[in-house]
Amino acid sequence: MHLDHPETYPQRYSHPSPATALSGKHPAPTSSSAPTVRPDGTRRALRIGLGGPVGSGKTATVAAICRQLRDELSIAVVTNDIYTREDAEFLLRNAVLPAERITAVETGACPHTAIRDDISANLEAVEDLEETVGPLDLVLVESGGDNLTATFSKGLVDAQIFVIDVAGGDKIPRKGGPGVSTADLLVVNKTDLAPLVGADLGVMARDARTQRGELPVAFTSLTEPDGIAPVIGWVRERLAGWTAAAA
Amino acid sequence: MTITTTAPANRAALLVLADGRFPAGGHAHSGGAEAAVAAGRLYDATSLEAFCRGRLDTAGLVAAALAAAAAAGVDPLLLDEAADARTPSPALRATARKLGRQMMRAARACWPSPVLDALAAARPRGAHQPVVLGVTASAAGLGPLDAAHAAAYEAVSGPATAAVRLLSLDPFDATAVLARLAPDLDRVAQQAVDSARLALDSDVDALPAASAPLLEIAAERHAAWPVRLFAS
Amino acid sequence: MDRGGRMTAVVPTRATAPASGVRAAARIVAAPDGRGGTALPVLDGAGPLALRRTRAVAPGTAQVTVVGAMSAPLGGDHLSLDTRVRTGARLAVGSAAATVSLPGRCGRSATYDVRLTVDSDAELCWLPEPLIAAAGSDLAMTTRVDLAEGARLVLREELVLGRAGERPGRLVSRLTVRLDGRALLDQGLALGPGAPGWSGPAVLDRYRAVGQLLVVEPRFRDRPCQVAVLPSDPAEGEAMLTPLAGPAALVTALAEDALMVRRLLDAGRQAAAAAAG
Ligand SMILES: Nc1nc2c(ncn2[C@@H]2O[C@H](COP(=O)(O)OP(=O)(O)OP(=O)(O)O)[C@@H](O)[C@H]2O)c(=O)[nH]1
Ligand SMILES: [Mg+2]
Numbered sequence: 063m064h065l066d067h068p069e070t071y072p073q074r075y076s077h078p079s080p081a082t083a084l085s086g087k088h089p090a091p092t093s094s095s096a097p098t099v100r101p102d103g104t105r106r107a108l109r110i111g112l113g114g115p116v117g118s119g120k121t122a123t124v125a126a127i128c129r130q131l132r133d134e135l136s137i138a139v140v141t142n143d144i145y146t147r148e149d150a151e152f153l154l155r156n157a158v159l160p161a162e163r164i165t166a167v168e169t170g171a172c173p174h175t176a177i178r179d180d181i182s183a184n185l186e187a188v189e190d191l192e193e194t195v196g197p198l199d200l201v202l203v204e205s206g207g208d209n210l211t212a213t214f215s216k217g218l219v220d221a222q223i224f225v226i227d228v229a230g231g232d233k234i235p236r237k238g239g240p241g242v243s244t245a246d247l248l249v250v251n252k253t254d255l256a257p258l259v260g261a262d263l264g265v266m267a268r269d270a271r272t273q274r275g276e277l278p279v280a281f282t283s284l285t286e287p288d289g290i291a292p293v294i295g296w297v298r299e300r301l302a303g304w305t306a307a308a309a
Numbered sequence: 310m311t312i313t314t315t316a317p318a319n320r321a322a323l324l325v326l327a328d329g330r331f332p333a334g335g336h337a338h339s340g341g342a343e344a345a346v347a348a349g350r351l352y353d354a355t356s357l358e359a360f361c362r363g364r365l366d367t368a369g370l371v372a373a374a375l376a377a378a379a380a381a382g383v384d385p386l387l388l389d390e391a392a393d394a395r396t397p398s399p400a401l402r403a404t405a406r407k408l409g410r411q412m413m414r415a416a417r418a419c420w421p422s423p424v425l426d427a428l429a430a431a432r433p434r435g436a437h438q439p440v441v442l443g444v445t446a447s448a449a450g451l452g453p454l455d456a457a458h459a460a461a462y463e464a465v466s467g468p469a470t471a472a473v474r475l476l477s478l479d480p481f482d483a484t485a486v487l488a489r490l491a492p493d494l495d496r497v498a499q500q501a502v503d504s505a506r507l508a509l510d511s512d513v514d515a516l517p518a519a520s521a522p523l524l525e526i527a528a529e530r531h532a533a534w535p536v537r538l539f540a541s
Numbered sequence: 542m543d544r545g546g547r548m549t550a551v552v553p554t555r556a557t558a559p560a561s562g563v564r565a566a567a568r569i570v571a572a573p574d575g576r577g578g579t580a581l582p583v584l585d586g587a588g589p590l591a592l593r594r595t596r597a598v599a600p601g602t603a604q605v606t607v608v609g610a611m612s613a614p615l616g617g618d619h620l621s622l623d624t625r626v627r628t629g630a631r632l633a634v635g636s637a638a639a640t641v642s643l644p645g646r647c648g649r650s651a652t653y654d655v656r657l658t659v660d661s662d663a664e665l666c667w668l669p670e671p672l673i674a675a676a677g678s679d680l681a682m683t684t685r686v687d688l689a690e691g692a693r694l695v696l697r698e699e700l701v702l703g704r705a706g707e708r709p710g711r712l713v714s715r716l717t718v719r720l721d722g723r724a725l726l727d728q729g730l731a732l733g734p735g736a737p738g739w740s741g742p743a744v745l746d747r748y749r750a751v752g753q754l755l756v757v758e759p760r761f762r763d764r765p766c767q768v769a770v771l772p773s774d775p776a777e778g779e780a781m782l783t784p785l786a787g788p789a790a791l792v793t794a795l796a797e798d799a800l801m802v803r804r805l806l807d808a809g810r811q812a813a814a815a816a817a818g
Contacts, residue, residue: 147535170337170538171474180332181409183540341743348775350742363738366731387724392723397793399768400668402786493737508632518727520742522751522795526781529770 080176094220096185098307100192105308107138107198109188111126111170111177111214114225119251119284123147124202125288127297128158135199135301138163138191140184142176142206149204161207163195173206174213181218188218188231200301210239221300226254228261235269243273247280247296252282322449325419327444328465336523338404339471339539340364340464345526346475355483356404361490362467365497366449367521369464371395373457374508374516380456381505385428385436391513392437398525400532402437404541410435412442418537422448422462428444429515453505455496465490471539556596562617562645564587564795571632571663579603579630590622602631603614607669609638614653614680616645626663626692628692630652633666638702640670641800643712644677650711655684661691665688669698671750671799678710686718688725689761694718697806700754701799702732702745709733709749710750718755718789725787743784745795748778752802754792756813766816771808782812790816 100106112120119142128137139159141149143166150166153159165187169176176184188201203219206213214222224245226234229252235242242248248270256263263281270279278293320478325331341364345351351360372531375388396402413435419426425448430434439460446456500517507515529541565588574580578601586592592610599606607622614620615769626632642651674680688694698716702709711733718726730751733741739745765784771792773779778796785791792809796802 116495168337168537170339170471170540171538172336173335179330180334180336182414183337183407185414186407186410305508332662345742348742348744356742359741360743360769361738365742367744390786391724391727394718394727397726397728397783397785398781399783430652497630514727515722517705518715518717518729520728520730522730522793523746524743525783525793526770526779526795529768529781529783 063261070206094147095216095220096218098205099195104197105304106192107136107201108221108304109203109219110297110300111203111205111219111222112225113177113205113208113214113245114249115209115211115227115230117227118207118227118230119282120160120204120225121152121206122284123249123251123290123293124149124204124225125153125158127157127202127293128153128286129292130290131200131297136195137163137198137200137202138195138198140187140191140201140203141166142169142173142204142225163191165191168296169206169246173208175219177203177214178203178212179215181215184218187247200224200297209235210237210241213240213244220304221246223247225249225251228263228266229257229259230267231259232261232263235266235273238273242270245277246300247278247293248274249280249293251282251284254285319450319532320455322420323451323459324444325451326451326455327462329470331415332431333415334408335463335467336470337540338408339475340467341524341527341531341541342468342471342533343475343537343539346366346472347531348527349398349428350523352476354478354486355407357469357483357532358486358489361468361486362493364468364524365430365461365465365493367519368524369461370466370497370501370517370519372442373498374504375439375447375462376443376456376460377453377498377501377505378508378516379440380446380451380453381509383505385440385444386431387484387513388440388443389432389436391516392440393517395520396437396525397520398528400541401525401528403416404528405437406432406435408435408438409441412438412445416441416445416448420445420448424448427468447535449489451500454498454502457501457505460496461494461497461501464535465494477539547633561647562615562619562649562651563613564619565590566623566653567592569605569632569634571625571630572627573629574808577601579632581605587618590620591617598633599631601634602664602666604631605632607633607634607636609636609640613640614651615791616641616651617647617649618651618653620652620761621656623656624665624667625658626660626665627663628660630682631664631782633668634735636669638670639702640672640795642672642674642678642680642712642753644675644679644710650679650681653682655682657684657686657694657756658686659686659692659694660690665694665695667694667696669697671701671752671802672710672712673701673704673799674706674710676710677706678712680710680712682712682714684714684716686716686722688718688757690721691790692720692757693759694757695756695810696755697752699750699799699802699806700730700732700753701802702749705798716753718757719756720787720789723787725789726758726785726791728753746798748795750778750796750799750802752792752794752806754806756810757787757792758816758817759788761790764816766790766813766817769773769809769812771805771812773805775818778805780809782809
């Protein structure tokens with residue numbers, strides 16, 4: 063239980079009371095329990111996990127983040143496809159990052175196990191990337207598409223993004239679940255499709271707020287130029303916090 | 310030197326170590342079950358049992374013996390070499406090292422020990438998993454027989470769990486297969502400990518080298534699939 | 542090889558076989574003859590293991606053929622064959638026909654121990670015909686190979702469960718190869734009645750013949766062969782070529798019968814030879 067761990071990571075949000083944390087309503091943000099320094103003593107890369115239902119736009123978000131930030135930061139990606147190495151191959155095909163910066167982890171038909179209950183393969187993949195492509199600033203770990211209860215372990219990532227889309231219906235934020243209510247950033251993607259599927263973004267924003275309290279929500283449409291901007295802003299903030307904590 | 314085969318006081322540590330939820334990466338591996346399903350050789354509870362019997366007395370026996378020998382104090386680096394010699398498939402050697410590295414991480418968190426640190430330093434990319442398992446067992450205060458039991462059980466529980474996911478097999482049927490194998494697991498574990506005792510007095514050639522040619526060939530096929538659920 | 546043909550030459554019952562079984566130790570030593578060739582200072586057949594120096598296939602290489610003088614091994618027999626190839630020598634050993642493991646009158650098991658020692662800069666081609674475990678037989682076969690650094694080896698082992706249309710006998714085999722004292726390959730098989738799981742989907746499934754061909758070649762140290770699953774119709778057999786953790790390549794084959802295993806091993810050997818350059 064994360065409540066058992068005293069945490070020193072600089073947080074923008076206050077700790078909840080044990081009761082609300084257990085109900086998952088107003089949670090503490092993720093902050094990794096993994097050591098923050100490399101064997102050589104330098105501060106390791108910030109690790110951000112991306113989870114969410116199948117097809118919501120996790121890979122598209124990863125790709126957009128990489129395209130925006132790859133010139134100023136050293137980035138690597140770990141994918142956890144539930145079935146194939148599709149995500150890794152998409153990123154490769156689209157030349158988002160060079161091949162040596164992308165690693166695929168198999169999950170034995172249980173994507174949530176690999177990011178939550180037994181994170182050893184993912185940790186190995188992250189550490190191998192740090193070792194083989196040199197010092198990194200940011201590692202993105204994409205989970206295989208899963209259900210609304212899947213969240214990342216604090217042993218694996220420092221922060222997590224939960225990506226849902228409007229095409230799944232505007233009820234998703236209302237349903238809540240650990241992903242929607244506890245992720246450090248909730249991304250509601252494919253807003254361009256809202257009129258087509260009759261999704262009310264206002265309702266989604268309101269329900270998200272009920273579930274998440276002050277935790278941030280970003281509405282994105284990745285088909286539009288610079289549609290990733292709100293996510294980039296959030297990532298930069300996390301990076302700044304990460305670097306500041308090192309100083 | 311003799312090996313104690315009576316139950317040590319901290320037997321409960323064995324439950325922690327052998328728990329399917331022990332976070333050492335096993336969940337992503339099918340022990341060859343995914344390849345056997347694809348080849349049409351594994352399709353129901355009966356064929357699962359036959360598969361597990363074959364695996365237990367080959368890969369399982371070898372793993373149990375390596376683990377028992379490591380727990381008994383045989384040089385883990387010699388055992389690592391012996392494991393390589395018993396694994397013609399490079400895909401399976403890589404898998405064993407990957408899992409060994411993952412087990413090492415979990416083991417050092419659970420039972421910190423200089424022996425584990427030394428092995429991790431000598432094999433930073435991972436030693437064969439059964440060797441790490443054996444050293445872990447001794448770090449946890451367990452004996453060679455416990456290590457052998459854990460390795461042997463893992464050799465069949467992995468494929469059984471995977472078969473449930475791959476074939477939508479009734480989980481009660483799959484678990485009943487494991488229950489029926491229990492006497493064989495005990496026999497294999499004892500056989501492993503007996504050979505470990507010999508290895509302690511002579512060399513690693515005293516450990517069994519039982520091979521399963523189909524597991525080896527299928528593992529290479531599986532490693533080349535572009536689409537798969539399990540890492541092995 | 543031909544399951545029903547040549548093999549029968551060594552199958553006729555052994556008229557003089559004692560009920561307790563035979564103990565026989567044969568020996569071969571190969572050494573350079575000083576003229577660029579290979580001499581055989583020791584060529585001692587024993588019991589059912591008769592040895593003949595036959596016409597060399599490759600220049601500089603001494604060729605020895607194991608001629609089965611009697612059907613062997615029978616239950617209760619303990620046979621051994623010890624071979625040493627000294628530095629600079631090249632030896633090729635084959636057999637005239639398949640070896641058939643048969644039940645003995647006493648119902649006991651038989652052992653057959655092969656021990657091969659190859660010194661540095663020496664070469665051994667060990668290419669016997671298959672070993673067939675006839676119904677009711679019980680044989681433990683061990684092959685122990687000690688290679689010095691720089692030794693070259695080609696070794697083939699083919700095991701067949703039962704003669705054509707016959708139930709399998711019991712066969713336990715162990716092949717242990719050490720290179721410069723370190724474990725290089727260790728493969729055991731326990732097949733036939735009483736061996737757990739051997740005919741199941743993890744071990745042989747419905748195949749009844751299994752073979753391995755090992756090539757140890759110093760050049761593999763810098764340039765290991767690539768993994769190759771050899772093309773075959775799975776209805777007939779399957780095989781792969783794999784690099785070992787040392788300077789060696791192994792072909793593993795499974796098939797319906799010995800003929801198909803041989804075909805697959807030959808294909809694998811060619812692929813390995815191409816890799817060795
Ligand atoms: N219209 C629209 N389509 C989008 C948007 N973002 C992603 N898509 C499309 O949605 C589909 C799924 O996107 P992915 O990024 O592969 O989704 P994912 O969450 O990674 O999917 P899995 O990894 O399979 O769970 C793709 O066809 C994308 O092109 C968006 O903002 N608008
Ligand atoms: Mg994806």
